[in-house]
Amino acid sequence: MRVTEVSIYSNNVEAITFSLSKSDPFARFLARNMVGLDSEDLVPRFYGFGLKTKTKFYDFAMKPRDILIQFVLNPRFKLDESYSDVRDELYRAISAVRTGQIALHFNSGGTTVARILGLITKFEVPHFSPLPSVQITVRCDDPVFRAVNPVLLSPSQLQTTNPIIIGDSLSTAPHGFKMQLTFKAARPSFTIQDEATNPDWKFTVTPAGGFLNGDILNYSSEYADKYLYITRGASTIYLVDKISPESIWPILFPGVTKFHFLDIAYFNWNKLEFYAAYWGV
Numbered sequence: 001m002r003v004t005e006v007s008i009y010s011n012n013v014e015a016i017t018f019s020l021s022k023s024d025p026f027a028r029f030l031a032r033n034m035v036g037l038d039s040e041d042l043v044p045r046f047y048g049f050g051l052k053t054k055t056k057f058y059d060f061a062m063k064p065r066d067i068l069i070q071f072v073l074n075p076r077f078k079l080d081e082s083y084s085d086v087r088d089e090l091y092r093a094i095s096a097v098r099t100g101q102i103a104l105h106f107n108s109g110g111t112t113v114a115r116i117l118g119l120i121t122k123f124e125v126p127h128f129s130p131l132p133s134v135q136i137t138v139r140c141d142d143p144v145f146r147a148v149n150p151v152l153l154s155p156s157q158l159q160t161t162n163p164i165i166i167g168d169s170l171s172t173a174p175h176g177f178k179m180q181l182t183f184k185a186a187r188p189s190f191t192i193q194d195e196a197t198n199p200d201w202k203f204t205v206t207p208a209g210g211f212l213n214g215d216i217l218n219y220s221s222e223y224a225d226k227y228l229y230i231t232r233g234a235s236t237i238y239l240v241d242k243i244s245p246e247s248i249w250p251i252l253f254p255g256v257t258k259f260h261f262l263d264i265a266y267f268n269w270n271k272l273e274f275y276a277a278y279w280g281v
Helices: 083-094
Strands: 005-010 013-019 029-035 043-049 056-061 065-073 101-108 111-124 133-140 151-153 164-168 178-183 190-193 202-205 216-222 225-232 235-238 255-261 267-274
Touching (some): 005 083, 013 029, 065 111, 083 111, 164 267, 216 267
Antiparallel strands (some): 005 013, 029 065, 043 056, 101 111, 111 133, 151 267, 164 255, 178 216, 178 267, 225 235
16 A cells, blocks of 8 residues: 555544655644554454365454554744644644544545544653654554445446456455345345355355345445345345354455355346455555
């Protein structure tokens, strides 16, 4: 991920932006150091066996991330501004939201490549330092950097025959995705798997009474936003409890991911989208 500047957003408002590629002598906050942007301590978590190979499947997760940012304070002395005034401005900016959550936006050429959300857990001021500065610590429970806007695939960009191939040349970390499709015929169940026959994993959902013509299936395996339900007229029918016990939720991997939809001839695509995800900057 190429990054040229970082912005701190509080209450969806940009509070501070500092450059990583050039020095701005007029900036009131000059970034001196930034720690915690690497992918540390990837933890493999077992979540199932392959159906045919009995290979163990692992999901790689990370511990909550702490990002430390140290700023050198640069008051506008000609306007009678003090170091205390600059610190107070930063205090106000990060306390302007009820949730206490801020967002760090990582930009390249003015475009936000990724962001991460967190809470400021420390605000350290070395008052007797010869170089007045402030260091903040941001605790990110979700340690993965994610794109702000999704990659959206329209029906014309999705195959209507197997295998379904989804490319992601942006991400460096596995991630979930969302999709929506409409059944054009009644089906007893819905299955996604890795191979046409003799799959190593599959995901099967079997609603009571099956799927009906016109049912809209809504699926998400996105972090902190996982769901599965159908919209039938004015009714919403949740299906998480109808997933087969041996099922594995499909996700996307960096590069190319292939799926086989056993019921692909019986539905029409509405959309598929995902947010690019990164282990580190």
